[in-house]
Amino acid sequence: MDTKSLLIDTATTLFQQKGYKSVGLTEILKACNVTKGALYHHFPNGKEELLITCLHGLNEVITTDIKAIFSRHLSTKDAILSMIDKLILNFEKNDTIIGYTFSSIVSEMATMSEPVRIACSALYENIQNLYHEKLLTEGYSNESASAIALLLTASIEGAIMLCITQNSATPLKTIATLLPSILEVNK
């Protein structure tokens, strides 16, 4: 793998695990055996540019992943439940959720850096759009589809935060039992 991709991959994982400020450049560099010179060659504007690139990459990963899950399940309900199952498995393996959430970065950086805020906003918008489209194919109205897409995004992100705080996957499991009825009622 080329140096640039290696840097992005390593940094993405570390940022998701520890947040932005807690991860030093030296830590990223050590983790993938790259030196400062190389980093500043690929990212002239330094750490923040690296973070934003990571967020763009995450956008693509999440999109293709959700699309794949959605194509395997006809109903939004089954698709969402399968997504949450994957999150739970991910959490129980790594003690943190890598690859899906970026709440640490959002809450740490959204008020500090406008470019980062915009990148995070695009990511959430993207996820909600995927939910929205799936709901439309099931006959939901445009308004209720977008409202439910938002509720799904919010409750899943909130549940992930509770999981991290409690050190347990229970919150995600509980959410999974309640979401089906929400989907049915608002159809």
Next chain:
Amino acid sequence: MDTKSLLIDTATTLFQQKGYKSVGLTEILKACNVTKGALYHHFPNGKEELLITCLHGLNEVITTDIKAIFSRHLSTKDAILSMIDKLILNFEKNDTIIGYTFSSIVSEMATMSEPVRIACSALYENIQNLYHEKLLTEGYSNESASAIALLLTASIEGAIMLCITQNSATPLKTIATLLPSILEVNK
């Protein structure tokens, strides 16, 4: 106000606005005209001890606030809607939600410091207990009351994160339109 309380109040606001790592000790000290010597007299273990004290204080503030709102509204539905209204007002005034959320601290610190994680966990548990009790008085079963309490906490915290990311109160407003039906269905 005594120096210790002044430090706690100032630090609480700053931590909620900017997160933990982004706020330097010097910034807190300048904001309330206190010197390093005084801070380390009241908090010998430094910044992290100050944070944990802030979280404990936040716990009491949130508890009394939610209890007051709950006593003014008979149904959980009305109480929650009134709570969200207050969050929206808070957000539109300050561009950040001060006094209620601590998501920035959770996601930044939960994986980094075990004492902080425990303090955050206690805070969420407390909030969920308040919801839980209120739901019990309305005749919800014990299990469904605790499940809904969790969903309420998760979806509101998630919505706050979306508000911060999008720089708009719309996510909270949307959540408010959906929560009533969730409360009715699971009764």
Next chain:
DNA sequence: GTCTATAAGACGATAGAC
């Protein structure tokens, strides 16, 4: 494109006077 060495500053924390 990658390396090392170094700059310049911020950080949390401490010591000792008052």
Next chain:
DNA sequence: GTCTATCGTCTTATAGAC
């Protein structure tokens, strides 16, 4: 209980050799 001065350490970022 509060003050100032200072200590190490860590941080991001740069300069210049290869």
